[in-house]
Amino acid sequence: MGRSPCCDKVGLKKGPWTPEEDQKLLAYIEEHGHGSWRALPIKAGLQRCGKSCRLRWTNYLRPDIKRGKFTLQEEQTIIQLHALLGNRWSAIATHLPKRTDNEIKNYWNTHLKKRLTKMGIDPVTHKPKTDSLISSPDGGQSKNAANLSHMAQWESARLEAEARLVRESKLRSSSLIHQQQLNSPGFITPASASAPPPPLPSLPPRSLDVLNAWHGMWSKSAESGGAEGRNGVPVTGIGGDLESPTSTVSYIENASGMASAASVGESSIPIIDFVGNSGSCDGGTMKEEGEENWKGFGNSTESAEYKEGLENSMSFTSGIHDISISMENAWHTEPLRIGNNGQFMEGFTDLLLNNSSDRSSSDCSDRCGGGDSENCCGGGSEDYEDNKNYWNTILNLVNSSPSDSPMF
DNA sequence: AAGATCATCAACCGCGTTGGC
DNA sequence: GGCCAACGCGGTTGATGATCT
Numbered sequence: 001m002g003r004s005p006c007c008d009k010v011g012l013k014k015g016p017w018t019p020e021e022d023q024k025l026l027a028y029i030e031e032h033g034h035g036s037w038r039a040l041p042i043k044a045g046l047q048r049c050g051k052s053c054r055l056r057w058t059n060y061l062r063p064d065i066k067r068g069k070f071t072l073q074e075e076q077t078i079i080q081l082h083a084l085l086g087n088r089w090s091a092i093a094t095h096l097p098k099r100t101d102n103e104i105k106n107y108w109n110t111h112l113k114k115r116l117t118k119m120g121i122d123p124v125t126h127k128p129k130t131d132s133l134i135s136s137p138d139g140g141q142s143k144n145a146a147n148l149s150h151m152a153q154w155e156s157a158r159l160e161a162e163a164r165l166v167r168e169s170k171l172r173s174s175s176l177i178h179q180q181q182l183n184s185p186g187f188i189t190p191a192s193a194s195a196p197p198p199p200l201p202s203l204p205p206r207s208l209d210v211l212n213a214w215h216g217m218w219s220k221s222a223e224s225g226g227a228e229g230r231n232g233v234p235v236t237g238i239g240g241d242l243e244s245p246t247s248t249v250s251y252i253e254n255a256s257g258m259a260s261a262a263s264v265g266e267s268s269i270p271i272i273d274f275v276g277n278s279g280s281c282d283g284g285t286m287k288e289e290g291e292e293n294w295k296g297f298g299n300s301t302e303s304a305e306y307k308e309g310l311e312n313s314m315s316f317t318s319g320i321h322d323i324s325i326s327m328e329n330a331w332h333t334e335p336l337r338i339g340n341n342g343q344f345m346e347g348f349t350d351l352l353l354n355n356s357s358d359r360s361s362s363d364c365s366d367r368c369g370g371g372d373s374e375n376c377c378g379g380g381s382e383d384y385e386d387n388k389n390y391w392n393t394i395l396n397l398v399n400s401s402p403s404d405s406p407m408f
Numbered sequence: 409a410a411g412a413t414c415a416t417c418a419a420c421c422g423c424g425t426t427g428g429c
Numbered sequence: 430g431g432c433c434a435a436c437g438c439g440g441t442t443g444a445t446g447a448t449c450t
């Protein structure tokens with residue numbers, strides 16, 4: 001079918017928004033909510049197409065947007081999630097509260113990607129570009145790379161499924177509150193603006209076999225290596241529900257200062273407890289500091305160190321579990337081979353962002369509360385703990401509820 | 409000081425998905 | 430089930446400011 005133009009191009013303004021236009025859009029949305037974006041420009045008296053209005057609102061005018069430099073913690077989150085999710089900026093953005101997908105995408109393209117490239121890391125695969133480092137004589141590494149890709153796909157699917165569940169259950173549980181809020185005239189809240197969920201079945205949907213395999217792998221790992229998740233939280237078995245073994249998202253009451261559109265209808269925001277980071281990056285660490293750390297990688301010694309670490313971390317062929325998966329919707333027919341500890345890319349972002357020895361050591365004591373620093377930050381011999389922590393980090397990130405995203 | 413080049417990021421474009429009819 | 434409008438996402442562009450020569 002032919003695609004209809006998003007708006008009538010004739011007579012519509014393009015290009016940068018003027019303060020007057022911003023004011024009009026803001027005033028209209030604050031009073032009426034955005035409603036239908038297509039109809040908004042006319043109602044608001046703007047010579048713009050609805051798409052342009054939506055973009056302006058979501059990327060710039062929305063009151064719950066944090067602007068300015070990215071913190072080290074945010075950088076780390078982006079890199080980790082990009083390694084897992086690829087260019088799924090909106091998915092990444094759901095884990096960075098107050099940042100828009102556009103902003104993250106721009107930041108990746110203009111900063112992080114370049115840094116990785118400079119370091120000889122392929123920003124797409126997050127692996128060293130040197131073929132010798134990637135490929136092994138038996139070709140196992142490329143297989144692993146493929147598996148990694150599949151795992152990312154699965155995890156993405158799982159993330160989406162779980163996000164839906166969380167969103168739906170949250171909406172159900174707070175339906176009374178929402179009803180009250182929705183009764184207030186006109187204002188479209190982020191929650192209400194998003195597509196209303198269908199009635200939630202009383203039982204969790206049957207998870208995909210591949211997702212069970214994923215969970216199974218995790219449980220197995222937890223059993224063999226220690227049943228504790230991060231922060232001493234026991235890794236729960238998967239059983240029949242979809243609860244993630246690492247879902248430990250905590251919620252706090254929304255800050256009272258939260259701007260109107262974001263706060264109405266949203267009583268809480270997810271707090272991501274960063275494994276190995278919490279406490280060390282207080283959000284105030286600015287990019288300059290990060291730049292310094294990054295610059296360290298221009299140094300060949302450290303670069304080699306990094307590559308070595310990466311190479312080690314990529315060799316997740318050791319201690320492999322073979323997991324034969326019967327997949328209804330299999331992407332491939334080979335048995336999935338996953339390192340028992342999921343130890344790919346372990347230490348990757350740590351090396352990227354915490355390579356400065358003095359910083360990492362001080363960070364470590366911060367993170368570990370000055371206590372068990374060897375285990376906490378990888379004293380060198382605790383590979384298992386490293387791997388577990390790394391996976392906890394990523395899984396915790398992807399498990400944190402995207403349903404709270406201010407995006408709509 | 410002026411032009412060239414680079415870096416940044418807001419905004420646009422087009423495609424895929426979703427949901428209502 | 431098919432059609433279509435609307436939305437959302439990701440890639441790309443272009444304007445602007447900063448830096449270099």
